[in-house]
Amino acid sequence: xxxxVIGGTGLIGSQVVKNxxxxxxxxxxxxxxxxxxxxxxxxxxxAVAGADVIVNLxxxxxxxxxxxxxxxxxxxxxxxxxxxxxxxxxVILSIVGANQVPELDYxxxxxxxxxxxxxxxxxxxxxxxxxxxxxxxxxLSWTADGDTVRLPATPIQPIxxxxxxxxxxxxxxxxxxRGIRNIAGPEVFSLDELGRITLTHKGDGRTVVTxxxxxxxxxxxxxxxxxxxxxxAPTRYVDWLS
Numbered sequence: 001x002x003x004x005v006i007g008g009t010g011l012i013g014s015q016v017v018k019n020x021x022x023x024x025x026x027x028x029x030x031x032x033x034x035x036x037x038x039x040x041x042x043x044x045x046x047a048v049a050g051a052d053v054i055v056n057l058x059x060x061x062x063x064x065x066x067x068x069x070x071x072x073x074x075x076x077x078x079x080x081x082x083x084x085x086x087x088x089x090x091v092i093l094s095i096v097g098a099n100q101v102p103e104l105d106y107x108x109x110x111x112x113x114x115x116x117x118x119x120x121x122x123x124x125x126x127x128x129x130x131x132x133x134x135x136x137x138x139x140l141s142w143t144a145d146g147d148t149v150r151l152p153a154t155p156i157q158p159i160x161x162x163x164x165x166x167x168x169x170x171x172x173x174x175x176x177x178r179g180i181r182n183i184a185g186p187e188v189f190s191l192d193e194l195g196r197i198t199l200t201h202k203g204d205g206r207t208v209v210t211x212x213x214x215x216x217x218x219x220x221x222x223x224x225x226x227x228x229x230x231x232x233a234p235t236r237y238v239d240w241l242s
Contacts, residue, residue, distance in 0.1 A: 001053060004054050009033055012093060045085065053088070053173075054090045057093055072116065094110045096130045096157075096230065127181050128182045129182075130183070131225065133159065133161070139215065147206050149206050152213070153212065155189070159185035185233055189237070
């Protein structure tokens with residue numbers, strides 16, 4: 001099959017392209033660097049021409065109140081191009097529990113993206129993943145102050161980007177789910193514990209202080225960002241760190 005992977009040069013997209021091509025499909029990466037613009041619509045018709053499947057892995061440039069507008073416009077443009085091009089399957093990557101954290105602009109924006117796709121004219125699949133292991137350094141940097149990092153005890157079920165890409169490629173090559181598949185890492189940690197494990201492994205002498213008000217994940221209530229009934233990926237966090 002032929003796949004148009006929009007956002008195909010990023011962390012997940014580049015691995016999805018590699019996976020699909022490795023098993024004999026034709027997966028073509030598209031991004032701003034290859035001349036497409038999901039907001040203006042530039043190049044989208046050419047990008048999806050002849051494609052059986054669109055995998056949309058583009059992301060909002062911000063995580064604030066501007067993010068819903070990005071997903072609204074980009075999805076409208078991509079769905080129009082997909083319908084015109086006769087695409088038979090449209091796949092996006094979203095976040096486990098996004099619909100249960102309306103306090104976060106970005107999570108609301110991802111739910112909007114899901115809703116637009118589900119209401120659209122193209123058979124679809126939504127893959128929801130838990131937080132990427134690769135993002136832990138960024139999470140630590142948000143609330144770092146000198147020798148201290150403040151983190152809430154929010155339950156997190158980290159997943160390696162490789163495992164996310166494997167799942168997205170598998171779903172994209174199959175029949176449209178017309179629904180959602182949740183994927184998650186094999187272990188649940190509290191975020192403060194995960195911070196301590198990370199700093200210890202890196203030989204970083206900073207101290208993690210548990211602070212229920214610190215950072216983006218402070219507004220998350222309970223364990224909504226985890227899912228023990230999800231399709232569990234194989235990579236454990238300490239193995240990924242190594």
